[in-house]
Amino acid sequence: MNALKPRVQEIVDEHVDAMLAGPRPVDLVRALSLPVPSLVISELLGVPYSDHEFFQTNSATLVSHTATPEEQRNATVALAVYLDKLLQDKEADPADDLLSRQILRQREDNGEVDRTDLMGLSFLLLSAGHETTANMISLSVLKLAQEPAAREAIRQDPAKTLPAVEELLRYFTIAEQAVGRVASEDLELGGQVIPAGDGVVPLAHAANRDPRAFTDPDAFDIDRGARNHLTFGYGPHQCVGQNLARLELQIVLDTLLRRIPGIRPAVPVEELPFKHDAIVYGIHEFPVTW
Secondary structure (H helix, E strand, C coil): CCCCHHHHHHHHHHHHHHHHHCCCCEEHHHHHHCHHHHHHHHHHHCCCHHHHHHHHHHHHHHCECCCCHHHHHHHHHHHHHHHHHHHHHHHHCCCCCHHHHHHHHHHHHHCCCCHHHHHHHHHHHHHHHHHHHHHHHHHHHHHHHHCHHHHHHHHHCHHHHHHHHHHHHHHHCCCCECCCEECCCCEEECCEEECCCCEECCEHHHHHCCCCCCCCCCCCCCCCCCCCCCCCCCHHHCCCCHHHHHHHHHHHHHHHHHHCCCCEECCCHHHCCECCCECCCCECCCEEEC
C-alpha cells in the first residue's frame, strides 16, 4: 500500500485538477468518486482502463436490487467472458501486475495455472474493488460537509484523517448484509437459540451501532479511535482490499480538504438519489460546488 501512495495521489490530483478547471456544479461520482478507485484497481490488476465503463456497468448490475435475475446472469457471464480472455492474454504474455504475478506464482508452485481460481479472484477484486470505495468517497465528502467542526479538525491536523476514515467506515457500513452462514451446531446468541442447520444472516450495520461495543453509536465522532468495527468483516475472510480502501479514502479526503476546503452539496441533501435500490449503499449522483 505504501508503494501505491504516490500513484494514487497522482490519480487523485489529476481528477481534482479537472474538477477545478471545469464548470460548477460537478457530479462528484463521475468526476472523482468512481474514476479514482476504478483506475487504481485497473492498474493494480492489469486491466485496461479503457474498458472501465464495461466493468462498472456490469458490476453495478450485480449489486442492484432492481436488476432482474436475467440481467444479473447476463452481467455475470459478460464479466466472466471478459476476464477469461484477459487471463488468457496474461498467461501468454505476463506483465507487472497482480494477476500476472499470480499466474507466475501458480506456475512456479504447481506447474500449471488454475484458471478457475484466478477467475474467482479477478472477478472479486475487479467488481468489489471500485464500487464500494466509490460509494464511501461520496458519502464521506457529504458527511464531512455536514460536520464542519470535524472537517476543520481534519484540515488542520491530517493525523486525524485515518481515525476519521475508520469512523466513516463504521458510521455508514455500506455493505450491511454480510455473507450468510449456516449454524453447524446448536448455539445460543444474545439469549436466542439457533438450531444446527439454521441459516444466519449477520447484519454488520447493527453490530457497528451496538452500544455494548461503541459509546453513543449513532453519533459521528472522528475522535472515537475505534477500529473494532465489522465493516470489512471479521476473521480469516476479512475484505482483502480493506487497506487499499483506507489508503484511497485518506488520500482523497486529505486532498479535497486541502485543495477544495469549501466543497459542499450543490442541492439539498433530501434531493440526492441515495442507493436504496442496491446491495451496497451510496449515492447515484452527487452534484457539488464550492
